[in-house]
Amino acid sequence: MKDSPQLPLGCETAIVPVMVPLPTPQAYSYAVPEGLEAAPGAIVQVPLGPRQVAGIVWDGETDAVDPKKLRPITHVFDCPPIAADMRRFLDWVAAYTLSPPGLVARMALRAPAAFEPAAPTQGLRLGRARPERMTAARERVIAMAEDGLSWTRTGLARAAGVSVSVVDGLLKQDVFETILIPPQPVVPHPDPDFRLPELSDDQQAAVRRLLGEGGKPPAVSLIDGVTGSGKTEVYFEAVAETIRQGRQVLILLPEIALTSVFLERFERRFGCKPAEWHSELAPRMREKVWRQAATGDVRVVAGARSSLFLPFENLGLVIVDEEHDAAYKQEDRVFYNARDMAVVRAHIGGFPAILASATPSIESRVNADSGKYADIRLPERFGGAALPDLHLIDMRRDPPARGGFLSPKLLEAMKKTVAEGEQALLFLNRRGYAPLTLCRVCGHRFQCPDCSSWLVEHRFRRQLQCHHCGHNEPAPEACPECGTLDHLVACGPGVERIAEEVDSHFPDARTIVLSSDMAGGVRRLRLELEAIAKGEVDIVIGTQLVAKGHNFPMMTLVGIVDSDLGLANGDPRAAERTFQLLSQVTGRAGRSGRKSIGLLQTYQPAHPVIQAIVSGDRDAFYEREIAERENARLPPFGRMAALIVSAADRVAAESYARSLRQAAPGARDISVLGPAEAPMALIRGRYRFRLLVHGTKQSDIQAYVAQMIAAAPGPRGSVRVQIDIDPQSFM
DNA sequence: AGCACGCCGACT
DNA sequence: GTCGGCGTGCTC
Numbered sequence: 168m169k170d171s172p173q174l175p176l177g178c179e180t181a182i183v184p185v186m187v188p189l190p191t192p193q194a195y196s197y198a199v200p201e202g203l204e205a206a207p208g209a210i211v212q213v214p215l216g217p218r219q220v221a222g223i224v225w226d227g228e229t230d231a232v233d234p235k236k237l238r239p240i241t242h243v244f245d246c247p248p249i250a251a252d253m254r255r256f257l258d259w260v261a262a263y264t265l266s267p268p269g270l271v272a273r274m275a276l277r278a279p280a281a282f283e284p285a286a287p288t289q290g291l292r293l294g295r296a297r298p299e300r301m302t303a304a305r306e307r308v309i310a311m312a313e314d315g316l317s318w319t320r321t322g323l324a325r326a327a328g329v330s331v332s333v334v335d336g337l338l339k340q341d342v343f344e345t346i347l348i349p350p351q352p353v354v355p356h357p358d359p360d361f362r363l364p365e366l367s368d369d370q371q372a373a374v375r376r377l378l379g380e381g382g383k384p385p386a387v388s389l390i391d392g393v394t395g396s397g398k399t400e401v402y403f404e405a406v407a408e409t410i411r412q413g414r415q416v417l418i419l420l421p422e423i424a425l426t427s428v429f430l431e432r433f434e435r436r437f438g439c440k441p442a443e444w445h446s447e448l449a450p451r452m453r454e455k456v457w458r459q460a461a462t463g464d465v466r467v468v469a470g471a472r473s474s475l476f477l478p479f480e481n482l483g484l485v486i487v488d489e490e491h492d493a494a495y496k497q498e499d500r501v502f503y504n505a506r507d508m509a510v511v512r513a514h515i516g517g518f519p520a521i522l523a524s525a526t527p528s529i530e531s532r533v534n535a536d537s538g539k540y541a542d543i544r545l546p547e548r549f550g551g552a553a554l555p556d557l558h559l560i561d562m563r564r565d566p567p568a569r570g571g572f573l574s575p576k577l578l579e580a581m582k583k584t585v586a587e588g589e590q591a592l593l594f595l596n597r598r599g600y601a602p603l604t605l606c607r608v609c610g611h612r613f614q615c616p617d618c619s620s621w622l623v624e625h626r627f628r629r630q631l632q633c634h635h636c637g638h639n640e641p642a643p644e645a646c647p648e649c650g651t652l653d654h655l656v657a658c659g660p661g662v663e664r665i666a667e668e669v670d671s672h673f674p675d676a677r678t679i680v681l682s683s684d685m686a687g688g689v690r691r692l693r694l695e696l697e698a699i700a701k702g703e704v705d706i707v708i709g710t711q712l713v714a715k716g717h718n719f720p721m722m723t724l725v726g727i728v729d730s731d732l733g734l735a736n737g738d739p740r741a742a743e744r745t746f747q748l749l750s751q752v753t754g755r756a757g758r759s760g761r762k763s764i765g766l767l768q769t770y771q772p773a774h775p776v777i778q779a780i781v782s783g784d785r786d787a788f789y790e791r792e793i794a795e796r797e798n799a800r801l802p803p804f805g806r807m808a809a810l811i812v813s814a815a816d817r818v819a820a821e822s823y824a825r826s827l828r829q830a831a832p833g834a835r836d837i838s839v840l841g842p843a844e845a846p847m848a849l850i851r852g853r854y855r856f857r858l859l860v861h862g863t864k865q866s867d868i869q870a871y872v873a874q875m876i877a878a879a880p881g882p883r884g885s886v887r888v889q890i891d892i893d894p895q896s897f898m
Numbered sequence: 899a900g901c902a903c904g905c906c907g908a909c910t
Numbered sequence: 911g912t913c914g915g916c917g918t919g920c921t922c
Contacts, residue, residue, distance in 0.1 A: 182922095184922095185922080187921085187922080188899070189899060189900085189921070190899065191921080191922095193922095194922090195921080195922035196922050197922060198922090213922080214921095214922090215900090215921055215922080216900080216901065216902085216920070216921040217900090217901065217902080217921090218900075218901080218921095220900095229922090230922090232922050233922085236921090236922050237922060238922065267899095269899090270899075273899085500899090883917095883918095884917070885916095885917085899921105900920105900921095901919105901920090901921090902918105902919090902920090903917105903918085903919085903920105904916105904917090904918085904919105905915100905916105905917095906914100906915085907913105907914090907915080908912105908913090908914095908915105909911105909912085909913080909914105910911105910912085910913090
């Protein structure tokens with residue numbers, strides 16, 4: 168083994184580097200006891216201070232360590248090794264994000280119970296013997312098992328409609344022989360030829376380009392196509408091709424817990440659902456998927472951003488659906504953008520990456536324009552579906568009734584839609600009843616004690632909630648400041664308040680509010696979405712979660728309650744976001760070929776973003792946004808990093824941010840802005856200041872930031888510094 | 899990231 | 911007199 172010091176044979180043990188889940192800059196060194204095999208990539212258990220942790224045997228030289236500190240590896244797990252390309256990927260992510268490699272490696276070890284093979288389960292098969300005393304329950308069990316197949320104890324009992332003790336009784340009398348059933352695959356293997364799709368000419372051309380027209384497929388492709396143009400069907404053909412080659416596929420989705428529609432589409436094409444990977448997965452399932460990604464038993468995983476760190480044995484394709492989505496950006500511990508890291512993962516593994524979106528990020532659009540990515544466009548909606556007609560409602564000319572938020576024009580359109588038995592969707596990206604509550608007598612505003620944000624009233628739960636830290640308190644009746652009763656007013660609308668207004672206008676309509684805090688969680692949400700698709704609801708009022716990939720065939724009206732909401736701050740990215748979100752939401756309508764309309768309520772109808780959406784002149788919007796980015800040298804024409812300094816004490820945070828700024832080395836191509844109070848100046852009781860590092864496309868921004876951190880005094884007390892390479896916000 | 903060690907306030 | 915707060919430092 169090249170990583171152990173080459174010493175004379177015989178007496179000494181090998182020493183290997185092990186990446187432990189700590190924020191240290193290097194792998195630690197451990198001795199390999201006689202008889203253990205610890206090649207690079209092996210998952211091992213090692214002593215670390217007072218505890219035992221799992222780590223990955225790393226590559227390269229071990230660093231010099233006091234022999235007295237050296238401790239032996241406790242155990243080598245019976246697990247396929249973390250592949251070399253995965254280890255290089257983890258190294259790369261650590262270097263790029265300026266995160267300790269141990270913390271990045273930790274993300275690949277998120278299923279500790281899966282490091283050992285699952286124990287085979289006990290299976291029962293009917294033997295020759297019969298019980299001495301036969302009962303009705305026993306008869307049912309035996310009849311059920313007469314097929315000669317193997318059953319599990321509980322499975323058989325359930326199938327026969329008896330309790331497990333009946334089966335146990337028979338087991339004791341040797342009516343069954345026990346066999347060991349090896350762990351079953353979490354999902355069957357998808358069949359690439361299960362149901363070949365009928366593709367339009369456009370789609371077929373797109374598939375040919377994606378697969379490389381007989382040659383090598385492009386390293387990165389951007390599929391840019393309007394909602395309903397069939398992007399998914401197109402990239403499914405690349406999935407099929409990769410499966411045929413015997414390699415694994417990863418499909419990244421934003422908020423996967425909510426996109427059951429996607430899973431069903433996959434099943435229709437491949438005969439079974441893909442394995443899922445996301446935070447709400449049951450622990451047992453999580454272990455299985457992790458393990459079977461490592462053994463190669465799972466062929467296709469559809470997952471949230473963290474699935475990028477699954478230990479695939481033989482990954483051959485990665486797809487990022489809705490690649491523009493902000494949910495791909497992780498902003499805790501290790502800050503990374505899963506879309507960008509997916510491209511890197513593919514590059515290191517030597518396989519293709521596919522990005523797909525109806526409203527690509529400016530970054531991807533620029534890469535496709537420049538030829539860096541294959542630019543694959545699907546301009547038409549598939550199967551006769553038409554994009555909705557979009558119209559603006561100028562709220563200055565058609566104001567809502569006093570105390571309301573829906574203009575007469577929108578209400579009129581809703582009335583017509585409901586009367587014709589079709590569905591209407593009202594979109595407002597704000598949870599709860601009202602974003603601010605104040606006292607009419609003394610002006611007191613209800614604020615979060617730990618964050619710089621107002622408390623949002625949730626009338627249904629009779630609570631005031633902070634949407635940043637989860638703080639909540641019962642909705643008060645009296646003002647805590649002046650004690651006055653019944654003079655608290657709700658300011659501004661949330662979805663609950665819109666629902667109230669809708670109810671007053673349409674008392675007989677079946678309405679539903681969909682937001683991420685809905686009682687009943689993901690399960691309930693999936694049920695409600697199905698109910699909507701079946702036409703059991705007339706009016707849907709939802710936050711951005713309704714924008715994502717659901718298919719509502721009866722939806723012929725989409726009303727945007729507040730089109731200007733995302734444009735409030737001047738961040739260049741806000742315009743892009745609003746464009747993407749509103750395009751996505753209005754795309755929910757008209758997917759079945761019915762004539763449909765989208766109505767956008769706005770107070771600034773002339774705003775370029777609003778204009779771009781209604782006019783349908785997408786290209787002009789992108790052209791303008793790209794030109795603006797280029798002028799300002801913003802990404803992707805320049806590079807940025809944000810340093811977030813936080814501390815329990817405001818003064819400590821600010822003064823440390825200043826000292827960081829002072830430690831910034833001089834550079835011709837890089838400038839440092841700030842410190843300024845972060846957009847959310849106080850979160851969970853910690854005050855935050857932000858520095859922005861802005862460089863050119865060629866700047867080594869990581870090296871510069873690393874120099875800054877090294878030159879600054881070490882943070883004391885509660886002060887923390889977080890590094891965000893490629894931040895979402897440019898301000 | 900954990901976890902132990904270590905030094906200053908309110909209680910059985 | 912002790913229990914316990916979290917600041918500081920270490921883990922091959």
